[in-house]
Amino acid sequence: MSTPSTDSFTLFHGWRSSASRRVRLCLAEKGIAYDSRLVDMVKGEQHSPEYLAMNPNGVVPTLLHGKRVLYESSVIAEYLDELYPTPPLRPADPYARAVMRNFVRWIDEHCLPKLIVFNWSISMQPVAGQWNDAQLAERLARIPTAERKEAWTRVARKPYTDDEKAEAMRGLLKLLDKMDAMLEESPHGWLLGEGYSIADIAAVPFVMRIGELNPGALAIHPLTVAWWEKVQARPSFKMARIEPYEASLRRPD
Ligand SMILES: N[C@@H](CCC(=O)N[C@@H](CS)C(=O)NCC(=O)O)C(=O)O
Structure with a gap:
């Protein structure tokens, strides 16, 4: 896969959501700026057809990196660490x-x-x-x-x-x-x-x-x-x- 043409990030998340908090912490550690899009979970925005097209599990967070769509907070965390290895967020061993x-x-x-x-x-x-x-x-x-x-x-x-x-x-x-x-x-x-x-x-x-x-x-x-x-x-x-x-x-x- 080629390198993304743009380094713009958009995070679909919720303030209280544990999985969203995890990704926000990773982004902050890496110093990555992002557009914040709040998903109203009580209203069910995470189950809308538009959102499900990005995240088939119907949960937050979802991270857009340019046109790339990422979901599952643990996967997003490792993706960010691979893309921006400094400071490292995984043990070397x-x-x-x-x-x-x-x-x-x-x-x-x-x-x-x-x-x-x-x-x-x-x-x-x-x-x-x-x-x-x-x-x-x-x-x-x-x-x-x-x-x-x-x-x-x-x-x-x-x-x-x-x-x-x-x-x-x-x-x-x-x-x-x-x-x-x-x-x-x-x-x-x-x-x-x-x-x-x-x-x-x-x-x-x-x-x-x-x-x-x-x-x-x-x-x-x-x-x-x-x-x-x-x-x-x-x-x-x-x-x-x-x-x-x-x-x-x-x-x-
Ligand atoms: N394994 C997923 C879990 C995500 C998850 O469960 N998100 C919750 C908030 S912490 C959610 O979207 N809940 C709304 C719902 O299930 O309708 C991840 O780590 O990204």
Whole structure:
């Protein structure tokens, strides 16, 4: 494939979205400027035919690089690191990179569905709960994945119970145990290799949200607490506008 004719970037994203936050952090670390296009997820803009033509999974983020279309936050993160290798966001060692990819994948598969239980109860349910059956059916018909059809059905008709939330929190807290164990092994204070990497970036939105939902649980993971302080001190954290969930709720998306 040839080099893109233009280095213009456009990011379709949401302020509260963990996957969008991940990509904004990468862009900020690389110093890449981009046009910001907010996707109103409550309105279902991520399921519009125009958006699905870019991102067949019907989720944010999507990054346009010139005419190139990229989706899946972990893939976008590696693409940006390959395109602009400085500063590096992946460990140099191939084995550490493999460990990084499995860690990011574990977050995507294990942590994201559990975070949805909390976040969608706050951000999606108040609106989705008002839809009548015809409106719900119309929305579900446009959602491309069974997993997200189920998540939207849950917030519209069968809100997550307290027991389910407690179970989801137990699952989320495994991230902190895992991170403390990784940091114990790391001489540099980052999760893998010698520097801040896509592994750290992938964890940021989840650690932040766990800290908001369950500060006591974060506090008893000292290595992750120290890591979290360092993350927040990076200029990229502010540039990427990683803000408290409640504050992000007040921003349109
Ligand atoms: N694996 C995807 C997950 C993206 C994702 O789940 N995005 C959420 C926000 S964090 C979304 O678009 N939710 C709206 C919906 O599912 O309708 C990625 O990493 O890009």
